[in-house]
Amino acid sequence: MTPQPNPQLGAAVKAADRAHVFHSWSAQELIDPPAVAGAEGSYFWDYDGNRYLDFTSGLVFTNIGYQHPKVVAAIQAQAATMTTFAPAFAVEARSEAARLIAERTPGDLDKIFFTNAGADAVEHAVRMARLHTGRTKVLSAYRSYHGGTQQAINLTGDPRRWASDSGSAGVVRFWAPFLYRSRFYAENERQECERALQHLEDTIVFEGPQTVAAIILETIPGTAGIMTPPPGYLAGVREICDRYGIVFILDEVMAGFGRTGKWFAVDHFEGVVPDLMTFAKGVNSGYVPLGGVAISGAVAETFARRPYPGGLTYSGHPLACAAAVATINVMEDEGVVENAARLGADVIGPGLADLAERHPSVGEVRGLGMFWALELVRNRETREPLVPYNATGEANAPMAAFGAAAKKHGLWPFINMNRTHVVPPCTLTEAEAKEGLAALDAALTEADAHVA
Incomplete structure (x- = not known):
């Protein structure tokens, strides 16, 4: 209309x-x-x-x-019963949103930490990785975007980072595969994959593997150009992370929740499961701001008896979570x-x-x-x-x-x-x-x- x-x-x-x-x-x-x-x-x-x-x-x-009328109605119904509540309590909308997300994440990414958007999801994923490993450096790709907050913008590879580069300590950049504009003089996807993985491992070796906490990648980079990685690349990154004890973070903020024709873009790559996965945007179609980190069992165990030093006033906001529940159900049903x-x-x-x-x-x-x-x-x-x-x-x-x-x-x-x-x-x-x-x-x- x-x-x-x-x-x-x-x-x-x-x-x-x-x-x-x-x-x-x-x-x-x-x-x-x-x-x-x-x-x-x-x-x-x-x-x-x-x-x-x-x-x-x-x-x-x-x-x-x-x-979408079903999501609008869900927000209205939640507002009529409980508009907001502090994050330290168990709330039905929050619990159900976490359950529905965990059902669809790959592997054992069964714990959900809610944030307000994608950028602070990245901030917390990096914090978790550093605390889990006791290391400092995080590797990110040049063609990337991870958010506008201080740590997230410094992990970003595009020019929006430049004005805020003073906070880049602990961030190391590398070239991810992109055959059309290859940095590796590759002639086909196999060469691009092999050379990009070798470049990544060389970067880790020269930085000192014992100093690297995490590698963060957009599963399929979004704003930077929608470059689907070649077959074998993400599996290769997973293997490198396992070999050096590095946390593998996949950023699904833009690519997640149906955008690529799968629930998550990582579902296109058989057998690849990150240690942490960030999400936002499509989780409730942006009807109320919401993001989060899906956490593996190993990383979650780090904070089983050790407090996680982070949180947000609006973490798992009931209106946002009700919108997420309705959105996921709409996506399933329709x-x-x-x-x-x-x-x-x-x-x-x-x-x-x-x-x-x-x-x-x-x-x-x-x-x-x-x-x-x-x-x-x-x-x-x-x-x-x-x-x-x-x-x-x-x-x-x-x-x-x-x-x-x-x-x-x-x-x-x-x-x-x-x-x-x-x-x-x-x-x-x-x-x-x-x-x-x-x-x-x-x-x-x-x-x-x-x-x-």
């Missing part, structure tokens, strides 16, 4: 925003935030009556779309994970491959489920990105033109550097998928205009 336009109210909303709201990752006087009037399913609209198909899922979190897998394999993947054949600006298509990226380039042979790394202003004009064209055709795109990501809700219909692909087709003509 789209309500009647109300430009006057929209102007008032925007005026109050510009007067008082301080926005993240932005130069405050250079932004013009759209005023959103409403959202439902895969769409949102503004006060002028413009309606957009959301190929961003917010920030890749509305896995069941906007305003086949949302299966829908993401089917549409990804049968509609989105083939549709994006077709666009790549017809648009010379598309250098590579990669992904699975509702988790895809198009690498846009100036030249397919040289793989020169359509815009430079971390481009701003005029240097970023080609991507800005592409984004404006997508919005003109009713699609809200996810754009990062020289890529557009296709990350719609996992509840997307086939008709909506085709609508989005048609809008991308039209918008890519703008990118094509910059191909050398």
Whole structure:
């Protein structure tokens, strides 16, 4: 549904925003935030009556779309009985959310520590790993994003880290596999996997294995480019961690809860079980902020008789947990994970491959489920990105033109550097998928205009 336009109210909303709201990752006087009037399913609209198909899922979190009635009802029911309660008590919504999550996590990740979001989940996972091992260093990949809090941003590999790099003590970075832009001169996935694993082990050896507490990886990196690791890589990392007594942390904040066509992205890699796994976003589609750490038996045992020195006032907030319970049940009952897998394999993947054949600006298509990226380039042979790394202003004009064209055709795109990501809700219909692909087709003509 789209309500009647109300430009006057929209102007008032925007005026109050510009007067008082301080926005993240932005130069405050250079932004013009759209005023959103409403959202439902895969769409949102503004006060002028413009309606957009959301190929961003917010920030890749509305896995069941906007305003799902069963989740809205669950939040209302929880608010009517117990709006909030301190985390030191057993509360039904909290207990049930933990049980449902633990049922779906791999291996023995059966203990759930609730946080408010993905960044503080990473903070606590790292703290647990350091306390468990008695070591300090944590290895993270260059192409990564782990959150905006102090430790999480310093673990991050992308340019958003640079302004806060003063806290990077104890963080060591390495190159994870990415064949399209290989750092290892690899010619195929097998070489990329073998050389990336050797590089990782060499890094550990030269850093001193006895100093390394953890390796943290996004199972499938999200904002950094949706690069599915080659077969054998995650299993190889698991083996290296076991050999050196290192805690293996997988960050499933973006890739988890159906996004890849499995409950968790790690489910695509048989036999791989991390020691700690972070989650947030899709656990309740962002309806109420919630994140957490799923903890293995071995790490949990460290704190069986030794207090864990960490906590949050809102850990396992009842409203957030009630939303998580309802979301997980909706995903189960309505086949949302299966829908993401089917549409990804049968509609989105083939549709994006077709666009790549017809648009010379598309250098590579990669992904699975509702988790895809198009690498846009100036030249397919040289793989020169359509815009430079971390481009701003005029240097970023080609991507800005592409984004404006997508919005003109009713699609809200996810754009990062020289890529557009296709990350719609996992509840997307086939008709909506085709609508989005048609809008991308039209918008890519703008990118094509910059191909050398």
